[in-house]
Amino acid sequence: xFFASCSDDSDPEPEDDNEFITTIRYKLTPTSGTGxxxxxxxxxxxxxxxxxxxxxxxxxxxNTSYTGTIEFLDETKTPADDITEEVREENxxxxxIYTPNPATGLLTIxxxxxxxxxxxxxxxxxxxxxxxxASGNLTIQLRHQPGTKDGTSGPGSDDANVTFPVTLR
Numbered sequence: 001x002f003f004a005s006c007s008d009d010s011d012p013e014p015e016d017d018n019e020f021i022t023t024i025r026y027k028l029t030p031t032s033g034t035g036x037x038x039x040x041x042x043x044x045x046x047x048x049x050x051x052x053x054x055x056x057x058x059x060x061x062x063n064t065s066y067t068g069t070i071e072f073l074d075e076t077k078t079p080a081d082d083i084t085e086e087v088r089e090e091n092x093x094x095x096x097i098y099t100p101n102p103a104t105g106l107l108t109i110x111x112x113x114x115x116x117x118x119x120x121x122x123x124x125x126x127x128x129x130x131x132x133x134a135s136g137n138l139t140i141q142l143r144h145q146p147g148t149k150d151g152t153s154g155p156g157s158d159d160a161n162v163t164f165p166v167t168l169r
């Protein structure tokens with residue numbers, strides 16, 4: 001007896017690659033107290049390994065509440081590719097992590113967007129409460145977590161990981 005079997009392994013598994021991000025903007029608008037709207041921006045048009053990115057930090061009023069929105073772009077394309085929309089559409093695969101340093105007293109950040117189908121926010125919109133006059137940093141990560149999102153920074157890989165200087169004065 002002779003058996004033959006054919007298998008078509010030529011169809012590759014669909015890839016779920018990380019996003020290519022050249023620009024991140026985090027805009028904070030005061031909801032109470034004093035202060036003006038401020039936008040932190042990170043821009044690296046030539047990608048990793050080329051010229052250093054340009055970074056504009058946050059100068060915020062102390063003891064003030066802000067609403068925040070974050071935007072992710074690929075500006076190597078014309079017009080720019082709005083990665084934020086892809087993150088919103090694939091919210092069950094993405095999580096924005098906000099990590100102030102020092103961890104206490106500088107900023108308290110709460111994600112405020114709608115939960116994804118698994119019950120987790122993404123972090124495209126936030127509420128921010130500043131502490132007393134101080135300085136430090138804010139690290140923002142966009143985590144790519146297809147099939148593994150659990151509301152923490154652990155699973156997945158970084159689509160973006162940037163640190164902004166923060167001054168409360």
